[in-house]
Structure formats: structure tokens, C-alpha cells
Amino acid sequence: MQESTKTEAYFQVLDQGAEKIRSIEDNLYIEALGTMGEMLFQRDFTPAGEDLRLELEQSAASLPKEMHREEVRRAIQLAVLKGMKEAVQPHHAMTPDAVALFMGYLTNLLLKKEEGKPVLLDPAVGSGNLMTAVLNQLSEDAHFVAAEPDETLLKLAFMNANLQEHEVDLFHQDSVASPLLDHADAVVCDLPAGYYPDDETAAGFKVKAKDEKTYVHHLLIERSIRHVKEGGFLILLVPNQLFQSDQSAGLQEMIREQAHIYAVLQLPETMFKTRSSGKSMLILRKKKDGIIPPSQALLAEMPSFTKEAALADMMKRISGWIEENVHG
Template sequence: MEEIVLQTTTVSELFTIIDQATLYTKKERKSDYLTALCETAEGLVQDEIKAETIADKLKPLYERFYSQKMTAEDVRRSLQLALLKGMKASPQPNHELTPDTLVLLMGHMVAMLAGKKPFSILDPAVGAANLLTGIMNQSATDEIQAFGVDADPLLIRLAAANANLQQKAVQLFHQDGLKPILADPVDYVVCDLPIGVYPDQETAKIIV
């Protein structure tokens, strides 16, 4: 009888590690999945375990994570899976990910326009930086000045951890994307506009 061997991809292995660590943290902290994911991602970036009571469970997972031969895109896709899981568990109007088809399309457009030249780029509703880092991963140059803006404190933390895990330099602003941004003019502005209740109606009226 022929033996069937199921191969585990790097993305699925990374997701399994991140998911297990997040579930341990979620149970220990009695928090929601996304908050626990944020702590997990930050812990991986800093190589630091904040929840000492479950250090014996998290340390082997962290070691497995860093033993993987991974690309920045592998990290983005694995975090994308974890983010989708968390957003489905606790739906909120502005907690949605850009579909990968749009990430690939917009990344291709920016790559075609920029070529191998250095460029700057801004996402004024960056969320967890899935779109922004996906575009950066498709670029033909590493000389990119990237900026991201978001009013959601949890999403901006996730964006920072996401970018750092991928070793991408992204300057993040925790503010409303419709208000003045303290950044120089950029070559490209990309955005997957959030759909939901806009918290600052006065600013929205001025813009419209």
C-alpha cells in the first residue's frame, strides 16, 4: 500500500506556531484573539515572553518560529491567516483585511510604475499593514519610505509588529487618516477604505 505524505508549507507551519502561541496567551490573559495575537507578534519581534506563567509552552514555539526558512511574504501570509481568524471571532466594522487578490493587483501596479527606482508610499487606513507590506514585498527595490496611518490603537500595534516581523521599515501614525499627516509628500497613496461607522463626523463633513 502506497504511503501518502502530506507536506506542510512554510506559511501553514508559521500560522500553526502563531496560532498556538496566541491561543495559549488568550487563555492566560482571558482576552480576545486579536489582543492575544498582538502580544504574540510583539513577543516574537522582541524575542521576549511577557506571560511568564506560560513561558514553558511559548518558548518552544518561538524557537520553532525562528528555525523556519521564511521570506517576508511567508510571514505576511501566516499573520494574515491569524488576523482573519481573530476578525471572524470578534467582528468589528473597521476590522477587515484587504483580500489577497487586491494586494497582488495593487502591488503589481506599484511595481510596474516604480520599477527599480526608490519610492515613497502611504496607506492612510493601514489597519494591520497587510496591504502595505504586501505591496512592499512585490517591489523590485528595498529603498522604500513607507508610512501608515490608523486611528485604531490595536490595529496600529498589529501593523508595527507585522512590519517588524517582516523586517520592513514602516513609519506609523496613530491618528485619523483624514486629518493632516506629519509626513512629506509621497509618490504613491494606496488604501482599502474601511466601511463602517466613521467616528469623527465633523472631519468627515469637511472632507466631503
């Protein structure tokens, strides 16, 4: 069975099961999807009731015997995207697939000389699509620790990791207010943008805004630098205007004190609905004695991900730059 057909078959099982559970429990599709995913992982459909149990068991039995993790991830992604169209919330936006894969590619390049099993951190994991896309791109096993304050999204991240058989630790918490772990090898995150509501918690950060609510993405960048080990990397998806915003002075000062900017890679405008919603990949490295940062950060505009030749050329340039400035 071809990959696309396997992905489609897996999606059909998830989708049809979620629709049936939703009709019985009268809840949102995205909530029913989390329930269906957990039952599929456990191969126990008894919570759905006797009538539906037999139907779901037969459906699950029709799945291909062997599937690659990426085939499973793409099937889950299709189902999650369907659910998000029904219940749209700003913080529910999913990282574009090509971007998630490219962030995995960058993470693999940056960590290739790490000894032992690297520990990765995502302080705002969402539905887990970026987390599992990165894990699927790594040439060596890694362990992810991730947090998410939205219970529905966390349940989807749990399903994502389980169905792809990844080793992760997931926490239901606000990563600005609650620390996760120290000395992570790298942080990989699609940072949520907007204002953080709790001024009292934000007051403990160097990036705290003086006369208004602080940007949550600024707080999460500072929190992430705290959690990564000295010499560790942060691969972050950030707003294009990160360093031009009204609160950027405090952010830039904090970064200068604690880290080095290695790269800013602006994503194609065509990936986003409006110019103002455009994003870039920001690579930071926490300071460490003996590490000499590059004389100049890598600044580039990424070509369209559909232009294979131009993208391959850019990836070759980035790979060469990382080899020279990180591993050289």
C-alpha cells in the first residue's frame, strides 16, 4: 500500500471513530478525536459502549500492519486540522508541515555531535505536531519534555506521541509561571504570540514590560534560555517583527546578556494569510565559556517550500554555515 494511501486509511479510522464518539457524547470533534486516539493506542474500545466497540474494533483491524511514523503523524495532522476548523482559537493554529519538518532538519544539524541521548524541550507544545515532526527527523533517539496549558491540546499531543511510539514527558502547565527542567540540550518551539495576562508572574522576568502587559513570546524566550544548558540551542518560530516591536528593547538586552543570535531565517510570505502574521525561525545559543559565536549571524529569506531547487540550494548553504560556525 502506498504511503499516501496508508495515511488516508489511518485518517479514515481516526476521523470516522471521532465522528461517532462525538455524536454520542455531543462534544467537539477535536475532543472526540483525543478520545478516539487514546482508545486506538490502547486497542481498547470498551469505553465507547458495546454497540460502538465492535464497529471501532473492526475499523482498527483494517489498518495497515506496518506504518512509518511520518504516515501516522500526517494522518493525525489531517484530523486535527479538521477539528481546528470547527473550533477556531488563535492559540490552536498548527505549525505548517513544511516548517515543522525544516525545524527538525535544523535541530538534527545542530545536535549531530551531541553525546548521549539529547533532551529536548517545548514549553508550548500545542497538539504535538511540531514535537513529533522533529523527533521523526532526528538521526538519533531523543527524549522530549513538553508543556501545554490547554487541556484539549495536551490530550492531542499525548495521542500524537503515543500513536507514533515516541518517548516523551508531557505536563499540563503554563511554562511562564512554572519551570520545567534544567539543562535541556535544546529548545524547539513554535512560540504563541500575544500578551501574557499575569503581571505578577511576568515581574520576575528581565523582559517585563513597564506600562503594559508583557508579550508571552518574550517571556517564553527568556524562560527557554533559563532551561537550556550552557552552549545549548534554541530553535524557535517567532513573529517577523520580534525585534521591531514596542517591547523589543528589553528582549534584545536580555538576549545580549545570556545568549548569541546564530540565525534568523524568514519564512516565505505566501505561507501566511497576512504580511503582519509572517514568521521567522530564530536560532539562539546560550552563552558558554570557550564558545566563540559567529562573527555575523546567518540572515536569510527562505524560498518557497514548493521551489525544490531553490530550497535545496538554501539547505546546502545553511548546512555549510552550521558546519563551519557550530561544528568547525
